[in-house]
Amino acid sequence: MPVDVALKLFHHSFSPPQCACGQRHSNPSKKRFRFSVSLSHYSKRHLTQALVHGLSKNEQNILVEKLKAHRNDIGLPLLLPSLLLTFRVDSATSKVKGCHQEIVVIEHETGIQTKWHSDDPCCSGRNRQRLPQKRYEQIDFDKITADLTSLNSKLAFIEYMCEVHLPMLDQFDAIHSQIVESTTEQSEKAKMQQVQMRLKMELNMLRRSLQATLARAKYLSKRGQSLVQTVSSKHHIWGTLFS
Numbered sequence: 001m002p003v004d005v006a007l008k009l010f011h012h013s014f015s016p017p018q019c020a021c022g023q024r025h026s027n028p029s030k031k032r033f034r035f036s037v038s039l040s041h042y043s044k045r046h047l048t049q050a051l052v053h054g055l056s057k058n059e060q061n062i063l064v065e066k067l068k069a070h071r072n073d074i075g076l077p078l079l080l081p082s083l084l085l086t087f088r089v090d091s092a093t094s095k096v097k098g099c100h101q102e103i104v105v106i107e108h109e110t111g112i113q114t115k116w117h118s119d120d121p122c123c124s125g126r127n128r129q130r131l132p133q134k135r136y137e138q139i140d141f142d143k144i145t146a147d148l149t150s151l152n153s154k155l156a157f158i159e160y161m162c163e164v165h166l167p168m169l170d171q172f173d174a175i176h177s178q179i180v181e182s183t184t185e186q187s188e189k190a191k192m193q194q195v196q197m198r199l200k201m202e203l204n205m206l207r208r209s210l211q212a213t214l215a216r217a218k219y220l221s222k223r224g225q226s227l228v229q230t231v232s233s234k235h236h237i238w239g240t241l242f243s
Contacts, residue, residue: 035059037084041077043182048077052084059087075195076179078172082203085165089206092161092213095154099220102151103227110139112230141231148228155221162214169207173200 035054041047055063066083073079107113176196183189 035084035087037081039077039081041179043179048080050080052080073195073198075192076176076199078175079199081168082172082199082206085168085206088161088165089209089213092158092217093209095158096213096217096220099151099155099158099217099224102147103220103223106144106147106151106227110144110227110231112227144231145228148224148231152221152224152228155217155224158217159214159221162210162217166207166210166214169203169210172203176200 035052037053038051040049052063063083066086067074067080070079070083176199180189180192180196183192
């Protein structure tokens with residue numbers, strides 16, 4: 001497939017999904033990372049045209065600063081999508097961190113906590129305030145169940161984000177290589193290869209970040225499912241005893 005055609009088609013797969021909650025937010029701070037990009041590159045003219053839609057004013061400023069910092073790397077047309085993809089990576093990292101904090105809060109509220117060091121005071125409970133014998137009277141099981149459902153839904157969305165964007169990085173590498181190989185003038189080709197190496201390093205960092213976030217999301221998902229089962233069991237037992 002010619003390079004021109006490949007890049008014209010690329011915008012179909014790069015357009016990210018809408019906000020995960022499905023709502024339109026009046027608060028600009030909540031309308032983050034909802035954008036789409038259409039990109040066309042004409043190799044014979046060394047011309048790249050891009051249409052980016054949906055960035056907030058703050059995101060536009062961030063993108064401009066990123067482009068300034070990479071002004072020596074604009075020889076490859078996929079520099080812009082690569083920089084835009086950092087917004088998605090940062091979003092996934094932030095979301096999985098928030099989910100981890102939510103799990104810790106739920107574990108504290110229910111008293112169902114992992115004993116990482118069973119013989120140490122930090123996990124054995126020797127230095128903790130003793131919970132009342134009928135502590136489940138104080139637990140709002142409906143709220144906990146709703147929180148766990150919301151948590152697992154967010155983790156599923158994070159996994160989706162990572163699995164969607166990881167293949168894009170491979171596509172970027174493949175198109176970069178195709179563009180460099182199609183360059184006939186040797187001096188220009190050498191410069192393009194240097195640019196390609198710099199961008200390849202950044203794409204590898206994005207790839208490792210997404211892979212780590214994906215692994216963390218899968219781990220937290222299993223941890224959340226374990227909490228769901230335990231809370232459901234306790235709720236059933238409590239309801240049977242005191243119904």
